[in-house]
Amino acid sequence: MSQRTLRGRSAVIGIGETTYYKRGESPHAEFKLALEAVVKACEDAGIAPRDIDGFASFSNDRSDPSQLAAALGCRELRYANMQWGGGGGGGSAAIGNAAMAIACGSAECVVVFRALAQGQHWRFGLGPQANGVSGNAAHTVPYGLMSPAQMFAMKVMRFMHEHGVRQEALRAIALASYHHAQSNPRAVMYGRPLDEARYDASRWITEPFHLYDCCLENDGAAAMILVSAERAKDFKHEPCYVLAAVAGSQYRAGAGVHNTPDYASASFKTVAPRLYAMAGMGPSDVDVLQCYENFSGGVLMSIVEHGFCTPAECNDYFTLDNLTAPDGDLPLNTSGGNLAECYMHGLGLNIEAVRQVRGTSTAQVPRVEVSMVASGPMVTPVSSCIFGSEATI
Amino acid sequence: MSAPYLADGLPIPLATELDRPFWDGLRQERLLLQRCRACHRFQWGPEWICHRCQNFDLAYIEVPPEGRIYSYQRVWHPVHPALRTQGPYLIALIEIPHADNVRMVGNLLGDPRQAVAIGAEVEGVFEQHAEAEPPFALLQWQLV
Ligand SMILES: [Zn+2]
Numbered sequence: 001m002s003q004r005t006l007r008g009r010s011a012v013i014g015i016g017e018t019t020y021y022k023r024g025e026s027p028h029a030e031f032k033l034a035l036e037a038v039v040k041a042c043e044d045a046g047i048a049p050r051d052i053d054g055f056a057s058f059s060n061d062r063s064d065p066s067q068l069a070a071a072l073g074c075r076e077l078r079y080a081n082m083q084w085g086g087g088g089g090g091g092s093a094a095i096g097n098a099a100m101a102i103a104c105g106s107a108e109c110v111v112v113f114r115a116l117a118q119g120q121h122w123r124f125g126l127g128p129q130a131n132g133v134s135g136n137a138a139h140t141v142p143y144g145l146m147s148p149a150q151m152f153a154m155k156v157m158r159f160m161h162e163h164g165v166r167q168e169a170l171r172a173i174a175l176a177s178y179h180h181a182q183s184n185p186r187a188v189m190y191g192r193p194l195d196e197a198r199y200d201a202s203r204w205i206t207e208p209f210h211l212y213d214c215c216l217e218n219d220g221a222a223a224m225i226l227v228s229a230e231r232a233k234d235f236k237h238e239p240c241y242v243l244a245a246v247a248g249s250q251y252r253a254g255a256g257v258h259n260t261p262d263y264a265s266a267s268f269k270t271v272a273p274r275l276y277a278m279a280g281m282g283p284s285d286v287d288v289l290q291c292y293e294n295f296s297g298g299v300l301m302s303i304v305e306h307g308f309c310t311p312a313e314c315n316d317y318f319t320l321d322n323l324t325a326p327d328g329d330l331p332l333n334t335s336g337g338n339l340a341e342c343y344m345h346g347l348g349l350n351i352e353a354v355r356q357v358r359g360t361s362t363a364q365v366p367r368v369e370v371s372m373v374a375s376g377p378m379v380t381p382v383s384s385c386i387f388g389s390e391a392t393i
Numbered sequence: 394m395s396a397p398y399l400a401d402g403l404p405i406p407l408a409t410e411l412d413r414p415f416w417d418g419l420r421q422e423r424l425l426l427q428r429c430r431a432c433h434r435f436q437w438g439p440e441w442i443c444h445r446c447q448n449f450d451l452a453y454i455e456v457p458p459e460g461r462i463y464s465y466q467r468v469w470h471p472v473h474p475a476l477r478t479q480g481p482y483l484i485a486l487i488e489i490p491h492a493d494n495v496r497m498v499g500n501l502l503g504d505p506r507q508a509v510a511i512g513a514e515v516e517g518v519f520e521q522h523a524e525a526e527p528p529f530a531l532l533q534w535q536l537v
Contacts, residue, residue, distance in 0.1 A: 128404055128473075130404050131404060131405065132404055132405050132406070132407040133404040133405070133406060133407065134406070134407040134408070134409050135409060135411075136438050137404075138406035138407060138408075138409075138412070138416075139406070139412075139438055139497070139498060140498045141403065141404050141406075142399075142403055142404065142405060142406050142529075142531055143399070143484055143498050143499055143500050143531065144399050144403065144468060144473070144476060144479075144482055144484060144500070145484050145498055146472060146473065147472040149470075150466065150468060150472070150484065153466035154464035154465060154466050154484070154486050155464070157464045157465060157466060157511075158463065158464035158486075158511070161464070161511045203469060203470070204467070204469040204470070204481075205469060205470040206466045206467065206468040206469060206470065207466055207467040207469075208466075252444065255438070255444075256437075256438030256439070256440070257437060257438030257496070257497070257498060258486050258496050258498055259436075259437055259438060259495060259496050263463070263464070263496075264464075
């Protein structure tokens with residue numbers, strides 16, 4: 001019996017993205033966006049869409065796998081998987097679920113995808129419009145607490161209070177994303193640079209989040225194709241191996257009405273140790289990080305919980321220089337991420353992580369062998385994954 | 394009775410089987426929180442089972458409406474039409490020492506632009522919405 005691990009058992013062989021649109025500006029239906037991203041990922045890999053036999057997604061994606069398989073002419077559907085949990089916490093988990101299906105022999109060729117047209121469906125940034133609310137919402141919404149920013153701001157405020165973290169640390173995260181977006185023509189904020197003065201002058205959404213601490217709202221789709229490591233060398237690109245992918249959250253992370261015991265947390269404290277154990281490495285081995293930004297403060301706590309710095313070091317660690325490619329200690333969100341490239345519920349971050357291993361990022365870090373993603377801070381469950389080059393296998 | 398802290402028109406709380414004693418208590422200006430009859434520990438938000446000992450026999454016990462600020466946010470961007478002319482407002486997360494430090498969400502009364510100190514002592518203020526259909530009360534907080 002082999003060791004129970006996903007390390008090196010599967011690899012990403014294709015990536016695909018639609019054009020990224022501002023919310024409401026997609027000329028295409030959400031389902032068509034999903035199809036386009038999958039077809040592009042197939043072209044990138046050099047396979048026919050009919051060879052896909054598995055689908056994995058997250059956050060209640062509306063594009064149904066059976067309908068996708070029918071539209072794509074897939075010869076057979078073997079695996080149709082949805083990661084539980086809202087928000088972007090499922091991005092790396094969906095890759096893990098695909099990798100598990102492949103490692104166990106349940107499927108051969110699985111596409112991980114996310115399609116999102118907020119203009120055509122419910123908008124995330126809006127509060128509930130009903131006349132009454134019940135359950136946990138009844139204990140928050142009547143006090144004006146209803147949007148994602150409002151759900152997470154008090155976690156970050158508490159963390160900053162406990163550890164003396166200054167606003168400048170959050171600002172550095174926003175600046176890094178915008179800095180990287182300026183070399184990425186796909187980015188929605190390409191050609192719209194951000195500097196310290198503009199960040200400081202921007203309006204508050206809810207303290208401690210300025211406008212630029214908050215993710216975008218976009219329409220588009222992204223997809224990536226995984227096969228077994230044995231088959232991975234038969235395609236157009238160098239394989240990008242899955243070294244680890246784990247999901248979860250700590251004790252009672254889902255407790256109602258802001259009563260999770262470890263409140264000032266991104267939810268990665270139990271996830272990160274399992275991630276590194278599976279990959280057989282630690283934070284010092286990571287060459288580049290894509291870290292889901294629903295809000296900058298979540299990035300800060302995610303990076304701490306993945307062991308890159310301690311809470312006490314945040315003010316020194318979170319600087320623009322340290323977070324930018326090619327020379328920073330921890331190049332972060334090198335496509336522009338959810339703040340400045342596109343909010344595709346974070347799957348764009350996983351795609352950028354693959355690009356870094358291939359050496360094709362628009363903000364490339366030299367000689368990337370280990371490329372990591374942290375998905376969905378402050379929700380539950382969250383997930384992380386580590387990709388590696390051939391040299392890591 | 395003073396005006397409510399937030400403008401009218403937000404979704405109103407609707408009691409369920411699980412939390413009706415809490416909402417009825419607020420109407421009577423009493424704070425009732427959920428406590429396990431087996432291990433005698435408080436929990437919040439309302440749950441169907443004691444998360445410590447998995448006993449289903451839970452009671453609502455009155456506690457003094459006193460607490461301290463655990464965290465807060467000052468909201469500037471309105472996400473609901475009713476709040477468009479509200480201006481900034483303060484949401485506070487309050488720890489209740491008399492109830493095993495469970496936390497409750499409320500508004501911090503007073504100047505919405507005031508400096509807020511995490512750890513500050515606060516007391517509850519019952520905000521009646523008698524004209525609403527159905528009527529309800531909220532629990533707000535002010536500095537001691
Ligand atoms: Zn109990």
